[in-house]
Structure formats: structure tokens, C-alpha cells
Amino acid sequence: MMKKKILIVEDESIVALEIQNRLEQMGYHVIDTISEGEQAIKKALETKPDLVLMDIHLLGEMDGITTAEQIRKKLKIPVIFLTAYADKETLKRARITQP
Known part of the structure; x- marks a missing residue:
């Protein structure tokens, strides 16, 4: 069985490395x-x-929301948001992308 391929999009390198290590x-x-x-x-x-x-x-x-919209339009692959921001406006914008 082939391993599932995951792309991590994260601006904090320490966080990205930790996520990568856990996934691997x-x-x-x-x-x-x-x-x-x-x-x-x-x-x-x-x-x-x-x-x-x-x-x-x-x-x-x-930003990540716009990036996710573009990726989903072109590739139709799932995007999961990881964020510390939970204000109403950000959540509203994120929901539009149907993550």
C-alpha cells in the first residue's frame, strides 16, 4: 500500500517540523x-x-484561506486548516472553502 502524500503549509518552521515528524x-x-x-x-x-x-x-x-481556495479549485483535494485563530470572521472565511 502506498503511503498517503501530505503537504504541510505552515509559516512557523518549528511547528511545521513537529507536524512533519509526527506524520512520518x-x-x-x-x-x-x-x-x-x-x-x-x-x-x-x-x-x-x-x-x-x-x-x-x-x-x-x-493567506491560507485564499491558498486553500486555489488548491481546491485546481486539484479537488481535501484541505484541513490548522490555526490558533478562531475569531468569527476568520472562521466564516474558512468555511467558504469547505475544508
């Missing part, structure tokens, strides 16, 4: 850890992961 210990293949939305879209198109774990606040011009 559970037998998943982490394609890469990316900190910017534009790079995440490019990497997702190149590698076609089975799942994307997405932080909402990222480095660069594009």
Missing part, C-alpha cells in the same frame, strides 16, 4: 513544508498530494 512516525509521506501561499499552490500542482494541512496565517501576499 504514523507512516505518512510528507511531500514538503511550505511557508507561503503562492509556493504552496505551485508545489501542490507539481506533486498532487492526497491532503494539505494548511495554516491560515502565512508569509507572503496570500
